[in-house]
Amino acid sequence: MDGMAPARNKLWLIVGVIVIAAGALFLYRFSTPVVQQVGTTSAPQTQDIPDLAIAREVNAVASYETPGGTDKVRFTLSLDSEGAIVDVKTTDVLNGEAVSENLQKFSQGLLLLIRGKTLSELKSIDRVGKSSLTTAAYNSALPDLQKQL
Numbered sequence: 001m002d003g004m005a006p007a008r009n010k011l012w013l014i015v016g017v018i019v020i021a022a023g024a025l026f027l028y029r030f031s032t033p034v035v036q037q038v039g040t041t042s043a044p045q046t047q048d049i050p051d052l053a054i055a056r057e058v059n060a061v062a063s064y065e066t067p068g069g070t071d072k073v074r075f076t077l078s079l080d081s082e083g084a085i086v087d088v089k090t091t092d093v094l095n096g097e098a099v100s101e102n103l104q105k106f107s108q109g110l111l112l113l114i115r116g117k118t119l120s121e122l123k124s125i126d127r128v129g130k131s132s133l134t135t136a137a138y139n140s141a142l143p144d145l146q147k148q149l
Contacts, residue, residue, distance in 0.1 A: 055081040058119065060144035061093055062137035073103065073134060075141050083118045083149075087111065090134065106131045110138065119146050 059076040072094050078087035088111040090104075091097040099107075109128040124139040 053080060054078040054086060055083075058145050058148040060141040060148075062141035062144075064133050064137040064140075066133060071133075071137075073137050075138055075145065077114075077119070077145060079119070084116050085111075085114050085118070088114070090138075102131065103134070105129060106134045119149050122146065 057076050057078050059074055061072055061074045063070055063072045074091045074093050074097065076089040077085050080086050088107045090107045091099055092103060106128050113125060114122060122142060124142060125135060127135045
């Protein structure tokens with residue numbers, strides 16, 4: 001009887017490992033699409049956003065220093081008829097109002113922070129993603145944006 005105990009323990013260990021592996025495989029198989037969907041930084045799909053009419057836009061240009069020289073960006077905020085922010089666009093003034101991938105990501109992150117707020121409710125922000133220089137430029141442009149109330 002004592003000789004059977006180690007074999008039985010070994011059997012339970014093998015069964016336990018198989019159950020854990022099967023559970024992990026099940027979770028991976030069925031939770032991966034959800035995790036990938038939640039973790040993406042892509043722009044929200046239009047069917048998720050209510051149809052909000054843009055009543056007007058306000059914009060301001062800000063400069064900031066980079067190791068490569070001075071950059072200028074334009075922040076354009078789209079407002080609905082009640083003055084709430086419904087969209088943000090950040091463009092590179094020095095490159096013909098181009099929108100780089102980084103500026104697009106900044107706009108998306110900024111929109112998450114300020115959507116639904118009015119210009120008078122806006123405050124300086126700490127940082128949007130990894131964009132410390134663009135965030136500082138936004139903060140410096142904020143008074144110019146608010147002057148357009």
